[in-house]
Amino acid sequence: MSGHDNGPRSRSVLPFEAVPAAVGGLRRVARGQLEQWGLPALVEEVELAVSELAANVIKHVGSGVAATLVLEMSGDRLRIELHDKSFHVPVLNSAACDDECGRGLHLLAGMAVDWGTLLTATGKAVWCELSVDPELRRREVRRAEAALAEYRRDSVSQDPLTTCGTRIFEESATGLIADLLHWVAARGGDPDGLLDRAQMHFEAEARPEGMGEAA
Template sequence: MLPFEAVPAALSGLREVVRNQLAEWGLPAFAEEAELAVSELAANVIKHVGKGATATLVLEPAGDRLRIELHDKSYQLPALVSPACDDECGRGLHLLAGMAVDWGTVLTATGKAVWCELSADPDDQRRRVLRAEAALTRYRRDVGAPALLQSRSTQILEDSAADLISDLLHWVAAQGGDPDSLLDRAQMHFEAEAEAA
């Protein structure tokens, strides 16, 4: 459990705490996704609860899963929205839902907790692949591309993945992040998962 003040400068410190704690627990394979999840959840507190709000990060390993909770003092529950292609915000929960095995929100006595669970289980990894395919299909629909119908061409889905990754990199840059660093981290995480499998 780590209480913190929700300000942009705290995000890098939260990521470092997550990385160090997972290394201490012998769970470095979770590091990249956990850092991203924590960054997204903390950024949502800053944006929707308020800069300087008090919050608490909770990490809990359980077998081949890692549970991440972020508690804040607001009773307003987040909701998935369908942002337009040129919107700079509104994709954080979609990103969280796409990489987590499960996620949700719960009201607490003092506000709410937004949580997610990450998994290293191969069956959960296969479910992530299917979720990614569903996300690509939705993305194609949202950008006005023709439906795939019965023939799910690998090349069409790869092109859609490239477009989606490009959109995500634009989003990262718009948030002041480094797209090259994100790509490097994603590649390292992918390679670590592939090696573990």
């Protein structure tokens, strides 16, 4: 356990089936719980953390497995735990090529005051703690943005045919796009509009030189 001040605790426990369709519901429950606790300022970071933790369970433990989301407010920190039935503990290595680690842990390490994993009687829990203090939270957001930028640089700098392989490279790119869309949506942006504009830019840049719009 971390050494922060132990004050009154508020705790929410939500068992769920780890399938993609459940992730949106987890975000809604987390948002509602934070509103009840008077912590609306933490919603964006918590939704992102919950999404990443749940996605890692689905990808690395298995779709449809039983899992549990735990939110606990104590002192000046909010703790998020994702429990699953696997005893395999993830390791934070290179974000570019480590298909077993993935972008989720790098995001957690970048945005959280503290994070880690612990073994339980039935599996493990991956957890992170976010600060309630506004200044510390601003630092966490900057670290998360830096983690996303570093992940993007590492991903595009690798040769997919000689390192991770085309499949893993495409999964990394897809994961990065999903992260950015979550980031935009959490800040009130329009992810669908962003995708449309990106597609337009891609088509314009991919068009052979000298070819304009059809008359």
